[in-house]
Amino acid sequence: MPTSVWPASGVLPWHLRATILLRSLAIQGSWNYETMLGNGVAFAMEPALRRLPGGRGGEAYRAAMARQCRYFNAHPYLATLAVGALLRAELNGDSPERIERFRSALCGPLGSCGDRLVWAAWLPLCALIGLVIWGLGGSPLAAVGSFVVIYNIGHVALRIWALNVGLRDGLRVAGALGAPWLRRGPDWLGRVGAVLAGAILPLATLRAVGPSHVGVAAAVLLVGALAGGLLVRVQGRWEGWRLALPLLLLLVLFSVTV
Amino acid sequence: MHASFVDILPLIMLGGLLGLDVVGFPQAMISRPLVAATLGGALVGGAGAGLLVGALLELFALETLPFGASRYPEWGSASVVAGGMYASQPPDQVGALALAVLLALALAQIGGLSMISLRRLNARWANRRAAALERGSGRAVARLQVAGLTADFVRASIVATGGLVVGTLLIPTVLAEWRGTEELARSGTVAVAIAVAAAAGWKLFHAVQGGRLFFLGGLGAGLTLLLVLL
Amino acid sequence: MAIELYRIDDRLIHGQVVVGWGSPLDIQFLVLVDDDVADSEWEQELYRMGTPPEMAIYFETVDSAAGQLDHYRRDERRGILLTSSIQTMRRLAEAASIPAVNLGGIHHRTGRTERLRYVFLDGEEEEALRSLADRGVIVTAQDVPAARAVPLSELLAAGQEG
Numbered sequence: 001m002p003t004s005v006w007p008a009s010g011v012l013p014w015h016l017r018a019t020i021l022l023r024s025l026a027i028q029g030s031w032n033y034e035t036m037l038g039n040g041v042a043f044a045m046e047p048a049l050r051r052l053p054g055g056r057g058g059e060a061y062r063a064a065m066a067r068q069c070r071y072f073n074a075h076p077y078l079a080t081l082a083v084g085a086l087l088r089a090e091l092n093g094d095s096p097e098r099i100e101r102f103r104s105a106l107c108g109p110l111g112s113c114g115d116r117l118v119w120a121a122w123l124p125l126c127a128l129i130g131l132v133i134w135g136l137g138g139s140p141l142a143a144v145g146s147f148v149v150i151y152n153i154g155h156v157a158l159r160i161w162a163l164n165v166g167l168r169d170g171l172r173v174a175g176a177l178g179a180p181w182l183r184r185g186p187d188w189l190g191r192v193g194a195v196l197a198g199a200i201l202p203l204a205t206l207r208a209v210g211p212s213h214v215g216v217a218a219a220v221l222l223v224g225a226l227a228g229g230l231l232v233r234v235q236g237r238w239e240g241w242r243l244a245l246p247l248l249l250l251l252v253l254f255s256v257t258v
Numbered sequence: 259m260h261a262s263f264v265d266i267l268p269l270i271m272l273g274g275l276l277g278l279d280v281v282g283f284p285q286a287m288i289s290r291p292l293v294a295a296t297l298g299g300a301l302v303g304g305a306g307a308g309l310l311v312g313a314l315l316e317l318f319a320l321e322t323l324p325f326g327a328s329r330y331p332e333w334g335s336a337s338v339v340a341g342g343m344y345a346s347q348p349p350d351q352v353g354a355l356a357l358a359v360l361l362a363l364a365l366a367q368i369g370g371l372s373m374i375s376l377r378r379l380n381a382r383w384a385n386r387r388a389a390a391l392e393r394g395s396g397r398a399v400a401r402l403q404v405a406g407l408t409a410d411f412v413r414a415s416i417v418a419t420g421g422l423v424v425g426t427l428l429i430p431t432v433l434a435e436w437r438g439t440e441e442l443a444r445s446g447t448v449a450v451a452i453a454v455a456a457a458a459g460w461k462l463f464h465a466v467q468g469g470r471l472f473f474l475g476g477l478g479a480g481l482t483l484l485l486v487l488l
Numbered sequence: 489m490a491i492e493l494y495r496i497d498d499r500l501i502h503g504q505v506v507v508g509w510g511s512p513l514d515i516q517f518l519v520l521v522d523d524d525v526a527d528s529e530w531e532q533e534l535y536r537m538g539t540p541p542e543m544a545i546y547f548e549t550v551d552s553a554a555g556q557l558d559h560y561r562r563d564e565r566r567g568i569l570l571t572s573s574i575q576t577m578r579r580l581a582e583a584a585s586i587p588a589v590n591l592g593g594i595h596h597r598t599g600r601t602e603r604l605r606y607v608f609l610d611g612e613e614e615e616a617l618r619s620l621a622d623r624g625v626i627v628t629a630q631d632v633p634a635a636r637a638v639p640l641s642e643l644l645a646a647g648q649e650g
Contacts, residue, residue, distance in 0.1 A: 031380060034385075039391075040403065066394035067394075112506050140296050140308070187542075248356065
């Protein structure tokens, strides 16, 4: 009967957590269409699995590694929550059947929460902040620096929170995903994002066309906004950046032949 | 621009590093065009020029959400190349901005395809180690991870090298033939970028409660701000 | 009709579903059809956490879903019906009429062959898909709205040895 090797203090030593966190930055390092980031999950928790009875290379270690390197997919930042929760379950000596069922049930919800919060809200919001600073005449350092710093404060905080809450709650981690900022966060960020997404259109147009060409900029903004409206009508079907490629190619061909 | 391999080596390294950031390590989003093109420009002494290309490309990138298995452009290495190439043209070079943006869009698409090949290669490497992984070998897991990261860096460096070589050969030739005005080239490029960004912003945020109003309010606020500043 | 999409996806609720399809289609409810999940409180809690607060989620078994399908179709909101396996969707289609099925993601497992980057199938699953098509159900594979919908015939013909 497997017994718990979870430390009596209730937490893993900080240097072990730091190693796991560092390794989790490369969790998608061997991303592929078959196991996706499964191998990365095993890679991130490996240093702590050495605490299992028998140590590194022991029977318990090998069984856990074999389980944890199979297919897994989730948002890369929130996958750290799975790393923490699964590690807690392994060190607690929970049954392999429970761990495996829990592991596969985690993929979708972690993907959903992470994609909504980070890819669809936090990242575009921070990018828009950088763009607005550029649009208002900010220097390269101000525009790029503010984006990188603000974005990564959120990024790193999310990974640390996810690892700690996973380690704390183990198989009962679902409740942590109900945190108000995680549930409502995408909505709050989305409202600020919507304002900036509107504001950036005139700001970017004038900055890129040049402040001495106000008339041209107004025309460009009008044409761009109308074309954007058209794109929204076919939205979902056509990606703008793919349409942009032939359009710009035509523009270049026209410019060298007229 | 005449450049030897030694001149473009820093750009290749930067392209490799920022290409690696997209998926592999550390996903700090320093691969976003806003950052990558500015750094590419800064390497050849023109951070401001790099930022202009980067900001335009960022307007395109707002649209592409990186969702797991679906395909998306690889902006990191492409933006480094575009920022570096544009910043090394003389300022006020007619047509250079449009050409740099076009180069980046094409290269980002090629970079995206190269990531698909890498993912297949990773699967092949994993399959070759299947027995060791099934036995729970910690060494096999670590090696697979390191192999994937190394290959990703090499992949992005190759994309950057290809882009720099093609750009160096093609851009001067095309610019020498350029007969249109800068005004037309620039407005056309910006209009396309604005169209994509407008659609992307709407798509991202229209479903948020009150999102449409916030979006239109922001548009109004931006216009007002400009009127006040001008 | 208020169910916009009948989707087979082994991750059930994730980003491609709630943002990728949810946002452009203005989806307001999800129907998750799975006999195991309908019987498991902790799995339901996880999937509830993965569902945006502005979307409703309903858990059904295949039998209860067949009975409730007309009720969901009369709903004024737009919804997506999800199953995690082809067999589940086939059983549902045998019990109630389904116009079209979207193959959104079936990942790699021993015995399955790669058909698309996000669709791996074994022989039994191919049979189940064919039997769906024989009932007049339009079967296509498409992970996100911007991707091309790949028809079943092309999917089964263009498989790669994986």
